[in-house]
Amino acid sequence: QRHLISAADLTRDDAVLILDTAEEMARVADRPIKKLPTLRGRTVVNLFFEDSTRTRISFEAAEKRLSADVINFTAKGSSVSKGESLKDTAQTLEAMGVDAVVIRHGASGAPYRLATSGWIDAAVINAGDGTHQHPTQALLDAFTMRRRLVGRDAGIGQDLSGKRITIVGDVLHSRVARSNVDLLHTLGAEVTLVAPPTLVPVGVESWPCEISYDLDSTLSKSDAVMMLRVQRERMNAAFFPTEREYSRRYGLDGDRMAKMPEHAIVMHPGPMVRGMEITAEVADSGRCTVVEQVANGVSIRMAVLYLLLGGNEPAVTHTRPPVS
Numbered sequence: 604q605r606h607l608i609s610a611a612d613l614t615r616d617d618a619v620l621i622l623d624t625a626e627e628m629a630r631v632a633d634r635p636i637k638k639l640p641t642l643r644g645r646t647v648v649n650l651f652f653e654d655s656t657r658t659r660i661s662f663e664a665a666e667k668r669l670s671a672d673v674i675n676f677t678a679k680g681s682s683v684s685k686g687e688s689l690k691d692t693a694q695t696l697e698a699m700g701v702d703a704v705v706i707r708h709g710a711s712g713a714p715y716r717l718a719t720s721g722w723i724d725a726a727v728i729n730a731g732d733g734t735h736q737h738p739t740q741a742l743l744d745a746f747t748m749r750r751r752l753v754g755r756d757a758g759i760g761q762d763l764s765g766k767r768i769t770i771v772g773d774v775l776h777s778r779v780a781r782s783n784v785d786l787l788h789t790l791g792a793e794v795t796l797v798a799p800p801t802l803v804p805v806g807v808e809s810w811p812c813e814i815s816y817d818l819d820s821t822l823s824k825s826d827a828v829m830m831l832r833v834q835r836e837r838m839n840a841a842f843f844p845t846e847r848e849y850s851r852r853y854g855l856d857g858d859r860m861a862k863m864p865e866h867a868i869v870m871h872p873g874p875m876v877r878g879m880e881i882t883a884e885v886a887d888s889g890r891c892t893v894v895e896q897v898a899n900g901v902s903i904r905m906a907v908l909y910l911l912l913g914g915n916e917p918a919v920t921h922t923r924p925p926v927s
């Protein structure tokens with residue numbers, strides 16, 4: 604059984620194959636009828652134990668564009684609120700004949716447990732687990748960077764070698780930062796993390812990236828600046844500088860954006876906290892790719908589902924599965 608649990612599990616060739624397949628899938632979105640028959644007769648369940656807007660909706664759009672049967676499950680309103688376990692929930696879904704489970708969970712490691720426990724036979728795709736990983740977010744971010752910094756056609760078969768990416772903010776609680784550091788390193792990019800000292804994880808020295816506490820000194824050397832959401836729901840007050848202080852030292856406003864090279868882009872995984880981590884002027888500027896990232900997320904999720912579940916009618920040529 605093949606799964607996608609962590610961006611760290613992907614080789615460079617795996618990742619480039621997913622990005623190239625996503626370019627093929629994006630062409631489907633440009634057609635009047637945005638559907639492929641590839642997953643007809645296959646059932647995918649979206650199992651969301653944590654809130655989501657972008658990831659849940661874009662997985663559902665991707666599944667429907669590939670003609671899969673889709674079951675949406677959210678913990679709120681389910682028997683999880685009566686104390687039902689992950690194992691029993693998963694086995695209930697398995698009994699209904701599910702081919703893939705897309706899971707978001709507040710506990711780091713829940714998708715890995717589901718994939719390796721033997722509770723179910725379905726493919727497992729991690730849609731974000733605790734502070735651990737969010738691999739499809741990292742893939743859609745890499746896809747967006749490759750398109751903007753290398754080119755849509757020029758990028759096919761290419762990685763992000765030599766691109767300088769700065770990731771700013773609440774790294775401590777960010778599965779997006781972890782996944783991006785892993786994938787961007789695999790794709791040859793140079794990553795710098797910028798964060799308040801209280802929001803840097805223990806052991807970050809062993810990550811394949813640089814650490815800085817000074818945003819202003821990194822901006823002119825960045826091809827992309829990725830702002831992170833401050834995850835107040837995961838922290839107590841002691842972790843957090845005041846909003847004003849955070850915004851003054853780590854927020855991206857128009858003056859700071861002007862220090863970036865002309866070609867450089869601003870990214871954000873969403874949801875954005877406007878005013879604190881990013882100003883409206885920056886969020887709504889043509890250099891900010893936040894809406895593009897959401898659109899690209901559908902193509903990436905179509906590619907991952909296609910490559911994991913396969914289909915009777917190949918949409919793209921590929922030689923081997925992307926993940927194990």
Ligand code: CP
Pocket residue numbers: 654655656657658659731740872873874
């Ligand atoms: N980027 C992201 O994961 O957003 P959602 O929490 O809305 O899915």
